[in-house]
Amino acid sequence: MKLEPESMAEAITSGDRLILSRVLTLIENYDPIGIEVLSLLFQRTGRAHLVGITGAPGTGKSTIVNRIASYLRHVPQEGQLKPPEIAIIAVDPSSPFSGGALLGDRIRMRDLSGDPGIFIRSMASRGALGGLAHTTADVAAVLDAAGYDLIMIETVGAGQAEVEIASTAQTTIVIDAPGLGDDIQAIKAGLMEIADIMVVNKADRPGAKKTLKALRNALMLGHPSKPAKLNQASEDGQPEMWLPPVLSAVATRNEGIEEIVAAIQEHRRYLNHSGLNTVRERERRIAQVEYLLRERLAYEFHARHPAKHFDGVIEKVLAREFSPHQAVQSLMQDA
Ligand SMILES: Nc1nc2c(ncn2[C@@H]2O[C@H](COP(=O)(O)OP(=O)(O)OP(=O)(O)O)[C@@H](O)[C@H]2O)c(=O)[nH]1
Ligand SMILES: [Mg+2]
Structure with a gap:
């Protein structure tokens, strides 16, 4: 049976362990549906x-x-x-x-x-x-x-x-x-x-x-x-x-x-x-959002750019034409 994220979130809050396990698996697999359920539940x-x-x-x-x-x-x-x-x-x-x-x-x-x-x-x-x-x-x-x-x-x-x-x-x-x-x-x-x-x-x-x-x-x-x-x-x-x-x-x-x-x-x-709870939570959230942002930026970069281009820049690093820093600079310029 296929469930919508809303119904899965609801099932989880009313104690449905089967749906809970299913959603946890989705999350472990980086499935966007799992992330959606998590976002729906986050307020709770x-x-x-x-x-x-x-x-x-x-x-x-x-x-x-x-x-x-x-x-x-x-x-x-x-x-x-x-x-x-x-x-x-x-x-x-x-x-x-x-x-x-x-x-x-x-x-x-x-x-x-x-x-x-x-x-x-x-x-x-x-x-x-x-x-x-x-x-x-x-x-x-x-x-x-x-x-x-x-x-x-x-x-x-x-x-x-x-x-x-x-x-x-x-x-x-x-x-x-x-x-x-x-x-x-x-x-x-x-x-x-x-x-x-x-x-x-x-x-x-x-x-x-x-x-x-x-x-x-x-x-x-x-x-x-x-x-x-x-x-x-x-x-x-x-x-x-x-x-x-x-x-x-x-x-x-x-x-x-x-x-x-x-x-x-x-x-x-x-x-x-x-008040340490608040301080620590802020630190954890900053680290979490920074991490997701970096992941997202890298993902979108690769999605928008042909792998060939990236590979070409790597070749230049291997040939000592670019330092790794210059490689990133070059990739970003074309972004
Ligand atoms: N003598 C003794 N043995 C213990 C004690 N607590 C646990 N053990 C034994 O030590 C072994 C390892 O226990 P676990 O609880 O599996 O240890 P763990 O740290 O979870 O192990 P991993 O998850 O594999 O790193 C088991 O055989 C336990 O029965 C204790 O207080 N005294
Ligand atoms: Mg153990």
């Missing part, structure tokens, strides 16, 4: 809390996401009339580091799938890593409009693309685990900078205390200014600055999950109260 976005979960392969991200979701679905939270609806996006950038992760995710996530309040979506990149963060943001926007209160995005922290995906979220959790090697993985991968919350999972394993200590030290070094004021209440009871808490967990035994959930909620309050 802005309610959900987006949480990114990243870290080295095998640190326990899926297990933690799983446990957070079941915790929130089963343990009533203060001031909540009903359990939150939760969407999980498992992003597999198909990097050599995470080969096979997707299948594992599906298996381990299975115990959640009977719950109608949880929606799980696996996403794989089809080569275009640069666009994956943007597609993830679009997918999250549709889930937001669909009414999910919490959207968790799991990505393997193995490179710049993953860091980018994680930073599309409002709260970023970096998962580390002991025994991954001599160096602390999260520090090495440059993940500390994007962490709002750090978790040392597998605290049942040897070396967990050392990992915790190393992360806490590294974090303090990264916040040399005003350490006395960090996470300390100002007059109105809110922290002045956010020092990422370093928590420990044994996800497989459900230990530390409550504390992670509390930290997420506290970070959300901090974002709203400090």
Whole structure:
């Protein structure tokens, strides 16, 4: 059955998961119909809390996401009339580091799938890593409009693309685990900078205390200014600055999950109260629109110009007649 974008948008807002899945696929395939549905739904976005979960392969991200979701679905939270609806996006950038992760995710996530309040979506990149963060943001926007209160995005922290995906979220959790090697993985991968919350999972394993200590030290070094004021209440009871808490967990035994959930909620309050949410959203939107503009301009350029012309300019660069800068100048002159 072929549906118009308007009816698809409507179906999504009234909870039709089949149409939701279909539209997410359209979006992943850069189908203009999917983009149209997203645009129709966009006004309804802005309610959900987006949480990114990243870290080295095998640190326990899926297990933690799983446990957070079941915790929130089963343990009533203060001031909540009903359990939150939760969407999980498992992003597999198909990097050599995470080969096979997707299948594992599906298996381990299975115990959640009977719950109608949880929606799980696996996403794989089809080569275009640069666009994956943007597609993830679009997918999250549709889930937001669909009414999910919490959207968790799991990505393997193995490179710049993953860091980018994680930073599309409002709260970023970096998962580390002991025994991954001599160096602390999260520090090495440059993940500390994007962490709002750090978790040392597998605290049942040897070396967990050392990992915790190393992360806490590294974090303090990264916040040399005003350490006395960090996470300390100002007059109105809110922290002045956010020092990422370093928590420990044994996800497989459900230990530390409550504390992670509390930290997420506290970070959300901090974002709203400090105005940082607005600042970050503006930055994210600028980056998003700039990216789409660049894509669009390049697309339209190529659509209007014969490939032969472009190839000719490349030949000139290869013959050292043009520098790459001159090549662009020449292409733009003819545009
Ligand atoms: N000992 C121990 N094992 C754990 C803990 N948490 C997870 N594991 C195990 O570690 C393995 C990897 O867990 P996952 O949750 O799949 O890790 P992941 O980070 O999602 O893995 P990728 O997505 O492949 O990067 C599984 O066998 C888990 O059962 C923990 O706290 N302690
Ligand atoms: Mg995983």
